[in-house]
Structures are given as structure tokens and as C-alpha cells.
Amino acid sequence: MITPLKPVISTRLYIQIARQIADAVQQGQLPPGEKLPAERLLAEQLGVSRPSVREALCALEILGIVEGRTGDGTYVRRTPTEWTYVGTIFDEFAEREESPLEVLETRLLLEPQIARLAAERATRDGLSQIEHHLLEMQRGFTEGASHLEADKGFHIAVAEASGNSMLVRQIQLLVSTMQSRLWSSLNQHVTVDKALAQHFLDDHRRIYEAILSRNPDMADAEMAAHIRRVSNDFFSN
Secondary structure, three states: OOOOOOOOOOOOHHHHHHHHHHHHHHOOOOOOOOEOOOHHHHHHHHOOOHHHHHHHHHHHHHOOOEEEEOOOEEEEOOOOOOHHHHHHHHHHHHHHOOOHHHHHHHHHHHHHHHHHHHHHHOOHHHHHHHHHHHHHHHHHHHHOOOOHHHHHHHHHHHHHHOOOHHHHHHHHHHHHHHHOHHHHHHHOOOOOOHHHHHHHHHHHHHHHHHHHOOOHHHHHHHHHHHHHHHHHHHHOO
């Protein structure tokens, strides 16, 4: 009789990177207080992209192993003492935390085409729903409240306006990842200021106006530009 088997987890790239850095900390190669190499150097040493390194460092911050200091870099915070427990946490990340980079890549493939369909097919009610979430987003920025629910609602409303229920389910799944710990940690790396908020709001207004004017090419282009901006905010600052 064989021993109980564990579920097979497909380890994402950022988890593999985070494990390597955590191993270096555990083995004393990176003692507490030590500053990590710059993301660019880590990416070169590991043969991966800088966005993947950024995700890995965010995961390590969530675990309390490193801390990012704005304008200074990333430092080792502590050496994990309960290594089995930390390993379990890595498994949890691999099982439950979707890679924001992968999510954004998927959104870039799907959502411009969905916006194109919405521009061709949106009903009066569908346009009203998109506008409703746009106005809620604007109200959130004006009042200093969270805009995340309105943002999610906007993208789901665009998908609903496409008239394709399969695409709606895909977008519902994708936007639900915006509540993950990793996504929230990446958000903290983005400087929150009025200019950024205005750019974000303007992106959504242009998407809505392109759909409203029945311009599929423009709707496609504006949605793609918005997702690229989000990716740039997360991974290029």
C-alpha cells in the first residue's frame, strides 16, 4: 500500500525565483540587513525577465523575508526559522496566487477583442451599464474611495456587452485575481497620485467612448493601451 500522495502543483516561474532567493537567505548567503542586487541584475543572473523578478520579490515581502524600501532597493528582513512552514506557504502561492504578469498577458490577448465585439454589439442597456461603472469609478477617485469594484464592474460590463457568455466568464475569472495578496502587493509599488488616477480614469473613458461611437478598431486599441499602462505601472517603475 503506497503512502498518501500529495496533489501535483505546477510551480510558476516567480515561485521558482522566490524559492532560490529564499534558499540563499536560509543558507546565510544573504544575511538579515543585506541589500539584494538590483532587479535588473537578478534578472540577468537568473536568466528571467524583470517583471518575473518583481513578482518574486513581492511574494517574499508578503512572507516577511524581504522588505522593499522606496527609492533604495530591497533588503533581507529576516531568515526564516520555520522553513517547512515557509515551504508550505510557497506551495500555497503556487496553488492559489495567480501571476499578475500572466493575468495581464491573458487580458491583453482577450480584452481588446472583447471591446471590439462590444463596439459592434452593445445594446442600449449594455452601454448604460458600462457608463454606470465609469461614473462609479470617477466618484471613487473624487471622494478618495476605492475604485477597484467599479473597475472590475466596468470590464465585466464590457464583456457582457460583447454578447458572449463564455467571454464574460473568462473576464470574471481574470478580474477576480485583483483581490489576491500578490496583486495588492504590486499595487503598493505603484505611486498613487492624482496624475496616475486621471490617466487611469481617462483610459476607461476612452474605451467607453469608442464602444459608444461603434468604433471597433478604436475600442480594441484603447483597451490594449489601458492594459499595457497597468502592466507598465506594475513592472516598470
